[in-house]
Amino acid sequence: MTRIFHALLASLLALAALTVQPAIAQSPGPLRIEITEGVIEPLPFALPEFIAGNSAATDAASDITRVIAADLVGTGLFREVPRSAHISSVTSFDSPVQWSDWQAINAQALITGSVSMEGGQLVVRFRLFDVFSEQPLGSGLQFVGSPDSWRRMAHTVADHVYERITGESGYFDSRVVFIAQEGPKNARLKRIAIMDYDGANVQFLTDSRSLVLAPRFSPTGDRILYTSYESGIPRVYIMDLASVRARPLEDDALTMTFSPRFSPDGNSVVFSAERGGNTDIYLLNLQTGDRRRLTDAPSIETAPSFSPDGSQIVFESDRSGTQQLYIMPASGGEGRRISRNDGRYGTPVWSPRGDLIAFTNQQDGRFHIGVMRTDGSEERLLTSSFLDEGPSWAPNGRVIMFTRETAGADGAPAIYSVDISGRNLQRVSTPGMASDPAWSPQLQ
Amino acid sequence: MRRALYASSGLHFGVLIWALIGGSLFSDTEEEPFELTGVTLISAQEFDAMFETVVATPAVVEQPSLPTPPVPDITEPTPPTPEAAAPVVTPPEATPEPPTETQPDMSTFAPLPDTEVQAEVAALPSPPAQDVTAPPSDTPAPSEAPRVAPLPAPAPPPEAEIAPEVVTRPEPSETPAPVPDTPPTAPEEATTEIVTEAETPAAALAPVTSFRPPARPIRTVAEAPTPDTPPAIEERDPLADAIAAAVAEAASEAPPAPVTPAGPPLSAGQRDGLRLAIGQCWNLGTVSSEAMRTTVVVGFSLSQEGVPDTGSIRLVEIIEGTEAGADLAFEAARRAIIRCGRNGYDLPQESYDHWRNIEAVFNPDGMRMR
Numbered sequence: 001m002t003r004i005f006h007a008l009l010a011s012l013l014a015l016a017a018l019t020v021q022p023a024i025a026q027s028p029g030p031l032r033i034e035i036t037e038g039v040i041e042p043l044p045f046a047l048p049e050f051i052a053g054n055s056a057a058t059d060a061a062s063d064i065t066r067v068i069a070a071d072l073v074g075t076g077l078f079r080e081v082p083r084s085a086h087i088s089s090v091t092s093f094d095s096p097v098q099w100s101d102w103q104a105i106n107a108q109a110l111i112t113g114s115v116s117m118e119g120g121q122l123v124v125r126f127r128l129f130d131v132f133s134e135q136p137l138g139s140g141l142q143f144v145g146s147p148d149s150w151r152r153m154a155h156t157v158a159d160h161v162y163e164r165i166t167g168e169s170g171y172f173d174s175r176v177v178f179i180a181q182e183g184p185k186n187a188r189l190k191r192i193a194i195m196d197y198d199g200a201n202v203q204f205l206t207d208s209r210s211l212v213l214a215p216r217f218s219p220t221g222d223r224i225l226y227t228s229y230e231s232g233i234p235r236v237y238i239m240d241l242a243s244v245r246a247r248p249l250e251d252d253a254l255t256m257t258f259s260p261r262f263s264p265d266g267n268s269v270v271f272s273a274e275r276g277g278n279t280d281i282y283l284l285n286l287q288t289g290d291r292r293r294l295t296d297a298p299s300i301e302t303a304p305s306f307s308p309d310g311s312q313i314v315f316e317s318d319r320s321g322t323q324q325l326y327i328m329p330a331s332g333g334e335g336r337r338i339s340r341n342d343g344r345y346g347t348p349v350w351s352p353r354g355d356l357i358a359f360t361n362q363q364d365g366r367f368h369i370g371v372m373r374t375d376g377s378e379e380r381l382l383t384s385s386f387l388d389e390g391p392s393w394a395p396n397g398r399v400i401m402f403t404r405e406t407a408g409a410d411g412a413p414a415i416y417s418v419d420i421s422g423r424n425l426q427r428v429s430t431p432g433m434a435s436d437p438a439w440s441p442q443l444q
Numbered sequence: 445m446r447r448a449l450y451a452s453s454g455l456h457f458g459v460l461i462w463a464l465i466g467g468s469l470f471s472d473t474e475e476e477p478f479e480l481t482g483v484t485l486i487s488a489q490e491f492d493a494m495f496e497t498v499v500a501t502p503a504v505v506e507q508p509s510l511p512t513p514p515v516p517d518i519t520e521p522t523p524p525t526p527e528a529a530a531p532v533v534t535p536p537e538a539t540p541e542p543p544t545e546t547q548p549d550m551s552t553f554a555p556l557p558d559t560e561v562q563a564e565v566a567a568l569p570s571p572p573a574q575d576v577t578a579p580p581s582d583t584p585a586p587s588e589a590p591r592v593a594p595l596p597a598p599a600p601p602p603e604a605e606i607a608p609e610v611v612t613r614p615e616p617s618e619t620p621a622p623v624p625d626t627p628p629t630a631p632e633e634a635t636t637e638i639v640t641e642a643e644t645p646a647a648a649l650a651p652v653t654s655f656r657p658p659a660r661p662i663r664t665v666a667e668a669p670t671p672d673t674p675p676a677i678e679e680r681d682p683l684a685d686a687i688a689a690a691v692a693e694a695a696s697e698a699p700p701a702p703v704t705p706a707g708p709p710l711s712a713g714q715r716d717g718l719r720l721a722i723g724q725c726w727n728l729g730t731v732s733s734e735a736m737r738t739t740v741v742v743g744f745s746l747s748q749e750g751v752p753d754t755g756s757i758r759l760v761e762i763i764e765g766t767e768a769g770a771d772l773a774f775e776a777a778r779r780a781i782i783r784c785g786r787n788g789y790d791l792p793q794e795s796y797d798h799w800r801n802i803e804a805v806f807n808p809d810g811m812r813m814r
Binding site: 029030031032033034035036037038039040041042043077078103106108130132133134165166167168 | 710715718719720722723724725726727728729730731732733734735743754768769771772775778779780782783786798799801802803804805806807808809810811
C-alpha cells in the first residue's frame with residue numbers, strides 16, 4: 001500500500017515538473033488592451049479635381065468632381081478637405097501618391113481621377129487610396145458612357161467610393177418619383193414627377209388634371225404604381241416608364257383601390273380595396289390577373305408592404321381601436337401586432353435589408369418618422385415636426401426620405417431625408433412643393 | 445273582514461307591480477338620436493359665385509375637380525369613405541385663381557437608360573510605387589532642429605569703446621612680440637541634447653531585472669564503502685524505476701533561460717492612456733452596421749519611440765461578427781492605430797518590453813446606438 005502511494009506521489013511530482021517547466025520558459029505575451037470608446041465623425045477625404053484628358057472633357061471633369069464630392073458629403077459620413085489645404089497637386093492620373101502630403105492634412109481617403117472624350121464617349125477613371133495605410137482601396141476603375149450621362153457616371157464613382165469605405169452599397173445612382181405640387185393650399189395641383197436622388201433632372205410623368213397620390217417604384221425600376229382620382233374615385237394605376245403610358249391596375253371601375261406596392265419579384269401587387277364600406281388588403285397577380293383577399297376584418301387594413309424575401313407583409317390596421325402596425329404571412333391571415341408604444345402608427349415600409357421597418361408615428365399632436373425591428377423592438381423616432389409622414393427607404397437601407405409639411409395657411413410640403421441613426425436631416429432640393437417620395441432601386 | 449284583506453292585498457300587489465314595471469311603461473318617450481352634420485361657412489360672394497357656376501355648368505362634371513387636400517393623416521391615402529367617393533358637385537371656386545398650369549412635355553421624358561454607363565470596363569492597374577525619382581513635394585519636409593549645438597558658438601567680439609581723446613596709432617615695431625607658448629586646450633564640452641536628472645531613464649537607476657536566487661549547490665554524496673560481500677540483489681520495482689527515470693530526465697534537461705520583460709509593467713493609468721490615444725482616432729462614423737456589430741482583435745508592434753510598425757498590423761481574431769464586417773472593422777482599427785501613432789504613443793521607455801507587442805480588442809458594442 002505504501003509503495004502504491006509513493007508511486008502515485010512520484011507520478012504527480014513528475015507531471016508537475018513537466019508542466020511547470022514550459023510555463024517558466026514562456027516569453028511574455030503581447031500587451032492586451034480593450035478599446036470600447038471611439039468617435040463617430042465624418043471621414044475626411046481629399047478629392048483633387050479630376051484631370052481632363054483633353055480640352056473637350058474640361059467641363060465634364062469639373063462637373064463630375066463636384067457631383068462626387070456632393071454625393072459623399074451629403075451622406076453626412078464624409079467631409080471633404082478643402083482644396084486650398086492640399087499640399088500636393090495631382091498633375092497626372094498615374095503619378096505616384098505623395099502620402100506624407102495627404103497625411104499632413106489629415107485626409108484619410110484620397111480620390112484621384114481623370115475624364116476624357118474618346119470617340120464621342122466620355123471615359124471616367126478613378127482610384128481610391130487609404131492614405132494612412134498607404135495603399136489603394138480596391139482597383140482603379142474605368143467607366144464609359146455618353147456625354148449626357150455624366151451625372152450618372154459621377155454617381156457611379158461615388159457609389160464605388162462609398163461602398164469600399166463603408167462596406168455598404170451606395171444609393172447615389174438612383175431616382176425618386178414623387179408628387180410635385182403647385183398652387184394655393186385649397187386648390188393644389190398635383191403631378192407625378194421623377195428626379196435623380198439629389199433633386200436633379202426633374203421630369204413630369206402626368207399632368208395635373210387628376211389628383212394623384214403615393215407613387216411606388218417596381219423592384220426593377222421600370223414601372224410605377226400610383227393612385228389617381230381620374231375616374232372620380234381612387235384607383236390604382238400602373239405606368240411603364242419607358243413609354244410613359246399608364247393603365248388602371250384592374251378593370252373594375254366601381255371599387256376604390258389605393259395604397260399599392262409591388263411584391264419583391266415584381267409579379268404581384270398588394271393594395272387596399274374598399275367594398276361595402278370595409279377596407280381590406282388584396283393581392284393581384286399581374287401575370288394571371290388573379291385577385292386574392294389577404295385580410296378579412298371589419299376594420300380598415302391598408303398600407304401593406306412586403307418583406308424583401310416576399311414571405312411577410314406589414315400593414316396598418318385600426319382593429320384595436322387606433323392605427324397600429326401588424327405583420328402577416330404573404331398568403332394572408334390575422335397578423336400579429338408589432339407596434340406597442342404610444343400614439344398611432346401608419347405607412348409602414350419594410351427596409352431593403354429586411355432588418356427594420358420604417359413608419360409614421362403620431363402622438364401628442366406631433367408626427368414622427370421612426371424605425372423599429374421587425375418584431376417591434378428597438379423602436380426609435382428619428383424626426384419630429386408638425387407633419388412628417390410617408391417614409392421611403394434608400395436602396396441600401398441606410399437613408400429614409402419622407403414628406404414634411406409646415407403648419408399654417410402658407411404651409412407647404414417638402415421632401416426630406418434622414419439617416420437611420422437620426423443624423424443628417426436634410427431637405428431634398430426640388431423645384432417646388434413636393435411630397436410622397438418613393439425611392440427607386442439602384443439603377444443598373 | 446276577509447274581503448277587506450283581499451282588497452288590501454290586491455292593492456298592495458298592484459302598487460308593487462306598478463313600482464317594478466310601471467316606470468318603463470309610463471315613462472317619457474326616448475330622446476331621438478341626433479345626428480351631427482358638418483357645415484362649412486361660406487361668404488355671400490362665394491355663394492353667389494357658386495350659384496352662378498352651377499347654373500353655367502352642365503349637370504355632369506366632365507373632369508373630377510381637385511378635392512381639398514386631405515387633412516394631415518398618417519394613413520396614406522386616407523381610407524376612403526362613401527362621402528369622399530361621392531362626386532363633388534361644387535366645381536372649383538373662382539377664387540383664388542389657380543396658377544396657370546404648364547403642361548408637361550411628355551415627349552421630353554427620357555426613359556431610364558439601361559446601359560449608359562459601362563461599369564468596370566477595365567480594372568486599372570495600381571499606380572507605380574513612390575520612388576526616389578518622383579517629383580518632390582512643393583513643400584519641403586521640415587527637419588528637426590538640434591536642441592543644443594554640438595559646438596559652442598564663438599563669443600561675440602567685445603564692443604569697442606570710444607576714447608575721449610584721439611590717440612595716434614603707434615608705429616609697428618620691427619620685431620614681432622614673442623608669442624607665449626600656451627598649452628593646447630580641449631574644446632569646450634558640447635552635447636546634442638541636455639539630459640537632466642529628471643529625464644534620466646529610470647532604468648539607469650533601478651535594476652532592470654530581478655536577480656534570480658543562486659542555484660542550490662549540488663549535494664555531494666559520500667562514496668559508499670565497498671562492501672566486502674556482494675550485495676544482495678534487491679527486488680526492483682519497474683514502475684518506480686520508470687518514474688524515477690522520467691523525473692531524472694526532466695530534471696536533467698537544462699531549463700531555458702527565462703525571458704523576463706525588462707522594466708516595470710504598465711500601470712493602469714498608462715494602459716488607459718494608450719486606450720484613449722487609440723480610441724480618439726477610432727472612427728466608426730463610416731463603417732457599416734455589420735461592422736458595428738463586429739469585435740476584432742488587432743495585433744501590432746511598436747518601435748521604441750512608440751510608433752506602430754504598419755507592416756505588423758494584423759487581424760488576430762474575430763470575437764464576434766462576420767468576416768465581411770471584420771474586414772471593415774479591421775480597416776477602421778488599422779487606420780486608428782496608424783493615425784494616432786504617427787508621432788509615437790506616449791509610453792514609458794523603461795517598460796518597452798511590456799508594450800513592444802500589443803493586441804487591441806476593438807469592441808464597438810457601446811458605440812452602436814450613438
